[in-house]
Structure formats: C-alpha cells, structure tokens
Amino acid sequence: MDFLDKLVLPQSLEHIALLHYLATIILFLFVPFISLVLGGSILSLYFKRKGKSDENGFYTKFSKEVIELTTFTKGAGVALGSIPLLALILIYAQILHNLKLVTISFFVAAFILITIGLIFIYTYRYSWVFKSLFSSVKIEERETEYSTFANNVARVNRKSSLWGIIFLLIGSYFFIGGINLTLNPSDWDATGILYLFTSFSVFVKWIHFLTAALSLTGAFLLFIYFFWEGGKGIEDSGYKEFIKKTGLSVTLFFALFQPLFLLINLVALPSLALSSSVFGFAVISLFAVFWVFHLLYAMLKNSELHYSGMVFLLLVIASLTLIISEQASFRNVTKKQAILLSAEYDVTLKALKGEPIGIAEISGADIFNGKCSACHKFDQKLVGPPYKETLPKYKGDVEKVAAYVLNPTKINPAYPPMPNQGLKPAEAKAIAKYILEEVKKY
Ligand code: HEC
Structure with a gap:
C-alpha cells in the first residue's frame, strides 16, 4: 500500500497520541457491531437449518428474529461496519508510516471482504421479509411465474447467509492478523499472506474473537427479549422458555472461554508491549467476565431475567476494556516509531517555515x-x-x-x-x- 504511505505526513507526538485515541473510539463501534452481525448470522443460519425438522416453528421464527435484531438497520452495516474500517486504514497508515507493515494491506483486504459479507447478510435479512410474504400465500393461488420468483427468493435466503458468514469469517481473520502483527515487532518483516497462516497467535486471537462475539450475541438477545423497554412480552410461554434457554446457554458456553483466551493473549505479548495499563484493563475485563458468570448462574437458577441488562452491559465493558488494553500495547510497541515520526515532523515543519534543516x-x-x-x-x-x-x-x-x-x-x-x-x-x-x-x- 505504497500510495497510502505517500499520502500521509509525519505527525507530532501529540497528534500520534490523538490518532491512538481515535482508533480506540472507532474500534469501540466496529468490534461490538461486527461481533453482533457475525454472531447473529451464525445463530440464525444454525436455527434455520434446525427449523426444517421442527414441529412448533420456534426455530424458524427465532432464526428470522435473530437476524433482524442483530443487524439493526441497513444503514448500520455501512455506518458501523464499512466506514470505521476505512477510517482505521487511514489511521494505521499514519501511525505505521515508513514501517512498511503488511498490516495496511490486511486491513484493505478485510475492508473488501467484510463489506461483501455485510452485503450478503443484509440480503439474507431482507429476503426473509419476502420469504414470509410468499409463504403466506396459499399454494393453489400461486401462478407458475410467481412460484419461480418465490423459489428464487428462497434460494437467495438459503445461499446468502452462508456466503455472508464465510466472507465475514475470512475478513475478520485478515483484520485480526493485521492487528496482531502491529503488536509483534519480531514479525514486522513479514511480507505477505503467509504470516496469517503461520502465526499461531493470529489463530488464537481469531478464535477468541469468535467465542466473544457469540457470547456477546447471546447476551444481546437476552437483553432485547427480556430487558430493553421492559422486554418483548412474548405471549407464547413455550417460545419464551426456548429463547431463555437458548440465550443463556449460548452466552454462558462461549463466555467460559474468555478468561483462558485473555490470559493466553497476555502471555503471548512481547515484553516491549507490556505496561501497567495493558494489565490493568485486562484485569477489569476479566473481572467483568467473572461477574457475568455469577449473574448467569442466578438467571439459570432462579430465572432472574432482569439481570440480562447487566450481563449485556458487563460483556460490552469486557470487550471495550480489552480493546483499550490492546491499544495500550500497540502504543507501547510503536513508541520508538512515534519518536522517529515526530523527529521527521520537526524537519518537515522547519522546511515549510523556510528555516534551516x-x-x-x-x-x-x-x-x-x-x-x-x-x-x-x-x-x-x-x-x-x-x-x-x-x-x-x-x-x-x-x-x-x-x-x-x-x-x-x-x-x-x-x-x-x-x-x-x-x-x-x-x-x-x-x-x-x-x-x-x-x-x-x-
Ligand atoms: C535530576 C537529575 C538528572 C538530570 C537533570 C539528568 N539526569 Fe541523566 N541520570 C540521572 C540518574 C539518577 C541516572 C542513573 C539512572 C539509572 O542508572 O537508573 C542517569 C543516567 C543517565 C545516563 C546513563 C544511562 C545508562 O545507560 O546507564 C545518561 C546517558 C544520562 N543520564 C544522560 C542525561 C542527559 C543527556 C541529561 C540532560 C538532558 C540528563 N541525563 C539529565 C539523573 C539525571
């Protein structure tokens, strides 16, 4: 991505610090959003398939509702999915200026793959609307032309979720590979895609992301069904019980992985990346996850569904503090780079002012x-x-x-x-x- 490198100017230390804050804020939007879309798509596809053999229709109903809830509106895909990634590409290009890390290329690939993935997922989401529309029409009333159209919609609905998930999975792998590379100076001479498949830490981080995404999605669903604006007030008690059971088990099962992955990631960091804020925020994250365990237990045991608000909030806090911790290590490893850049900035500024360099x-x-x-x-x-x-x-x-x-x-x-x-x-x-x-x- 040489053209990006030519585009950016060296920055003063203050500006570089500002860029780190900006990156953190953008990750605050992007990571939870993409987690919900990916988690929601996986759950929706899983229950749609399960729904084929289901008698009471819970699975299919749930599949449709999940994808509607976790994708918010069409605009969200652009505003919280694609645009933040573009902004991150520019910010990282500034911070990593002159280092020639493949991170920027990975981010560009992630941007393309994730955008395609989001298009598929939103197609899937809206194809449900048509699908339900068509299936509400009785068979005898269907014209042939009409039924081919209905079949097409059904096919789009079937295919788009799977393709969407595949693109999001690969896109997130590139994204996490890019992030991971910035934290490990010993790999900075990596030049290509091979790094993604030879670095064990990228794989572990990606699995960490997937499990966290699914856990957050489970908590989000509990939160929407049972807490937000007083809950959805589901009439059918069988369906309510099904959602409660599914939401709780998904949240709990995937949350159980979090402490382990968090520790593995900390241990894998090079000593250059460590500082008290890296540890401090990781500990807060860990604490939030343990609190979640405690609340989920109460929900399982005594049906304390109103805890779902707190569970979701705590898991969001756990994700955000992990992002802060990660960004702190990023700042630590690029400290020397920042000093070099600001020295270059001093020179550029002098040249602009016409002072001797x-x-x-x-x-x-x-x-x-x-x-x-x-x-x-x-x-x-x-x-x-x-x-x-x-x-x-x-x-x-x-x-x-x-x-x-x-x-x-x-x-x-x-x-x-x-x-x-x-x-x-x-x-x-x-x-x-x-x-x-x-x-x-x-
Ligand atoms: C307030 C006192 C103080 C001032 C002012 C100070 N230093 Fe030091 N400097 C120290 C002390 C104490 C050490 C020993 C630190 C250690 O070994 O942990 C040290 C160590 C050093 C070392 C040796 C590092 C090594 O590798 O062992 C260098 C070089 C140095 N200072 C340069 C400077 C320069 C250049 C300045 C002025 C810009 C400066 N210091 C100003 C107190 C000071």
Whole structure:
C-alpha cells in the first residue's frame, strides 16, 4: 500500500497520541457491531437449518428474529461496519508510516471482504421479509411465474447467509492478523499472506474473537427479549422458555472461554508491549467476565431475567476494556516509531517555515549546561553517574543515547531513576552527539 504511505505526513507526538485515541473510539463501534452481525448470522443460519425438522416453528421464527435484531438497520452495516474500517486504514497508515507493515494491506483486504459479507447478510435479512410474504400465500393461488420468483427468493435466503458468514469469517481473520502483527515487532518483516497462516497467535486471537462475539450475541438477545423497554412480552410461554434457554446457554458456553483466551493473549505479548495499563484493563475485563458468570448462574437458577441488562452491559465493558488494553500495547510497541515520526515532523515543519534543516544549530553544550549538568559530570558522580562510566557501553551510537534521554529507564540500582527531561527528539540527538564527543576527552 505504497500510495497510502505517500499520502500521509509525519505527525507530532501529540497528534500520534490523538490518532491512538481515535482508533480506540472507532474500534469501540466496529468490534461490538461486527461481533453482533457475525454472531447473529451464525445463530440464525444454525436455527434455520434446525427449523426444517421442527414441529412448533420456534426455530424458524427465532432464526428470522435473530437476524433482524442483530443487524439493526441497513444503514448500520455501512455506518458501523464499512466506514470505521476505512477510517482505521487511514489511521494505521499514519501511525505505521515508513514501517512498511503488511498490516495496511490486511486491513484493505478485510475492508473488501467484510463489506461483501455485510452485503450478503443484509440480503439474507431482507429476503426473509419476502420469504414470509410468499409463504403466506396459499399454494393453489400461486401462478407458475410467481412460484419461480418465490423459489428464487428462497434460494437467495438459503445461499446468502452462508456466503455472508464465510466472507465475514475470512475478513475478520485478515483484520485480526493485521492487528496482531502491529503488536509483534519480531514479525514486522513479514511480507505477505503467509504470516496469517503461520502465526499461531493470529489463530488464537481469531478464535477468541469468535467465542466473544457469540457470547456477546447471546447476551444481546437476552437483553432485547427480556430487558430493553421492559422486554418483548412474548405471549407464547413455550417460545419464551426456548429463547431463555437458548440465550443463556449460548452466552454462558462461549463466555467460559474468555478468561483462558485473555490470559493466553497476555502471555503471548512481547515484553516491549507490556505496561501497567495493558494489565490493568485486562484485569477489569476479566473481572467483568467473572461477574457475568455469577449473574448467569442466578438467571439459570432462579430465572432472574432482569439481570440480562447487566450481563449485556458487563460483556460490552469486557470487550471495550480489552480493546483499550490492546491499544495500550500497540502504543507501547510503536513508541520508538512515534519518536522517529515526530523527529521527521520537526524537519518537515522547519522546511515549510523556510528555516534551516538539521540539528547542527541546536547546541548540545547549551542543553548540557541547562538541563544535565545539575546531575551529571563527565568524570564525577553527582546525582547521576559520570558519563565516563555509562557512555562507553553505547559505543558511539547517537540514536541509542538519544532514545535513552527521551525515555530514561531504570538501569543502575545504585542510583535513583533519571527523570525525563522533556526534550524534543532533535534536541536529544544534539545532546547525545555532544556528550559522546566530549566524553572522549576524559
Ligand atoms: C535530576 C537529575 C538528572 C538530570 C537533570 C539528568 N539526569 Fe541523566 N541520570 C540521572 C540518574 C539518577 C541516572 C542513573 C539512572 C539509572 O542508572 O537508573 C542517569 C543516567 C543517565 C545516563 C546513563 C544511562 C545508562 O545507560 O546507564 C545518561 C546517558 C544520562 N543520564 C544522560 C542525561 C542527559 C543527556 C541529561 C540532560 C538532558 C540528563 N541525563 C539529565 C539523573 C539525571
């Protein structure tokens, strides 16, 4: 996707932070929506097939209702399915600018596949309307032309759900592959589709997504039938019992997988990606899932159907906190990339303003006297260690020293941690160059 790379401009650190927030918000819309559509389609297709041999008609009725409820309106498919994906492609292209990750190509493939999948699913949804219309007409009254049309509709109804599900499944695999790649710098040189099929973590994440989607769909159905606006007030008590049983078992069965997958995904993260917010939000997610278990138990045992509102809310919270945790790891692994981009941004900005480019005019000596000399000498210990002792291990690598100064980490237990001096990337480079040059005199 070279053309996208040419389209984007390097950004300042503040803008990159903003892009991460935007990506999080868009994922908040996209992930729950696509989970419901996929979960709803799978359940609808399953019960439609089951309905063929069913006497009381519950399965077929449920199949039709499920797909209507989980797809909302036609507009939702575009607004919450396709457009967010397009926006994510642009945001990720900005954040990953110059890294040349295949993530962007995976996202583009996901966009195409998921859009086709959504078209199939919405065709399926609306074909139900015609199907019921035709089947309400008595056989004798049907003209031949009319019945071929009815047959066509029935065929569309049969085929479109299966194709829709297949496209959504493959599309989501590409999407998750793209996300997973961003979190694993050791795979960043992956160039093609092979990565999707050789990376075990992509597969695990995808199964995690599918089980979470089905669990969320089950909870959503319970919520709509029994809680939202006082519930649907189903007259037929047999049908009500059937929905309750089905909704509860789908929610519970697929929720049971969540803690395990969550832990596997955490363990699979490279250490670079870890931070307290990554863990913190994952723990909140885990907590929400355990609370769900507790409520589902009460619902099974005592028919406390009003808990369905809380169950759905908690599962939404569990998904959103996982998204935040994931985005936090994404920020962690791309920290260095963000600093490089903002350095490029400084240069671009200078060029636009007509100022001389380069870091030569930033005086390393000035920065040293202003910001470092209070704690550092070259040959003596002050608050911080003498440069003479710490710099040799960098072997003259300006970038490495600059990276440390921009983001000091704890190194020597004999010293307190060094506070971040809030330098611009170009300044960090200048001071790094200066001290590496000066230390040679000692
Ligand atoms: C408030 C005190 C303080 C200031 C100001 C300060 N440092 Fe430090 N610096 C420290 C301390 C303390 C350490 C030791 C940290 C450790 O080992 O965990 C350190 C360590 C270092 C190291 C060695 C890192 C290593 O790999 O062992 C370098 C290089 C360094 N500082 C550069 C700078 C530069 C450049 C500046 C000015 C922009 C600066 N420091 C400003 C306190 C300071």
